[in-house]
Amino acid sequence: MTQEVTLNLIVLYPMKKIGFLSFGHWSPSPQSGTRTAGDALLQSIDLAVAAEELGADGAYFRVHHFARQLGSPFPLLAAIGARTKRIEIGTAVIDMRYENPLYMAEDAGAADLIAGGRLQLGISRGSPEQVIDGWRHFGYIPAEGQTDADMARGHAEVFLDVLAGEGFAEPNPRPMFPNPPGLLRLEPHSEGLRRRIWWGAATDATAVWAAQLGMNLQSSTLKFDESGKPFHIQQAEQIRAYRAAWKEAGHAFEPRVSVSRSIFALVNDMDRAYFGGGREEDQFGYIEPEKRAVFGRGYAAEPDVLIKELAADEAIAEADTLLLTVPNQLGVQYNAHVIEAILTQVAPELGWR
Incomplete structure (x- = not known):
């Protein structure tokens, strides 16, 4: 009887990987515990180490350019990979829109090898920016029409192609170093x-497109409103559309x-002071x-209240991975407590662990 009950719980509440997501904000304000870019980077490494020790499954980071946030992910990912042993990064x-997909493939390959194959890279067409058409300053301009x-999705497709590891470049007949036979691929491979690339989709259509290309799906706390329904229902519908498209595509994995x-369990006075001011609702x-x-x-x-509320979130129920957005400027120790x-x-x- 005990075994049957346990199996039923697993069906109702599937196990989930749980990680944190940090934007890496920093501010010179005296109220901030993260006052410089160096603080943001070093504290990110320390939080990943702490999260691994706590048993969390992932350390994820948002990338924004022209902002006092984390902007160059691969040195950070490589450093975390060298300091940790198990946690996904x-x-x-x-x-x-900002990426040279070939250079990115080299950086990603190097960071993944340092981490022992633990990278889980989320990519996307991007979000509203700090500057006007910031990608132009990086040398990228959409083709006519x-x-x-479109440019971001084109860069993504090239990135996926080169990650497959097939040779595509004609070797020099008089190279500086000996080449293996055939066309050359990017190194390090x-x-x-390639199977650990995710697409951050804001619409149902881009989620389907990601499934067709064999990318995993990341769905955040923002989505284009396509039906007027509550957020978690729209997001759950997006996930179901993605899974249906994946099945139709017939991928081998x-x-x-x-x-x-953003989830905060109020277990002490500090939690209540920071986050006990009221319950948020969806915003349009x-x-x-x-x-x-x-x-x-x-x-x-x-x-006890949080458990009941989260059990009613349809999108969390559909997902296999939950990323907890953390207030990184409150410091490593407090964020480790939150996790x-x-x-x-x-x-x-909830049966997630």
């Missing part, structure tokens, strides 16, 4: 990384799906002209 997401989103949430607004978006609510409550509270007081009661 990833991004959510890298804006492909294309948008910047990390076997298996199972995909992964992550959602990110415009992040680009004529593009209405829905922003998912945050969760902050005593663990630990979810891992120990919430996740087990």
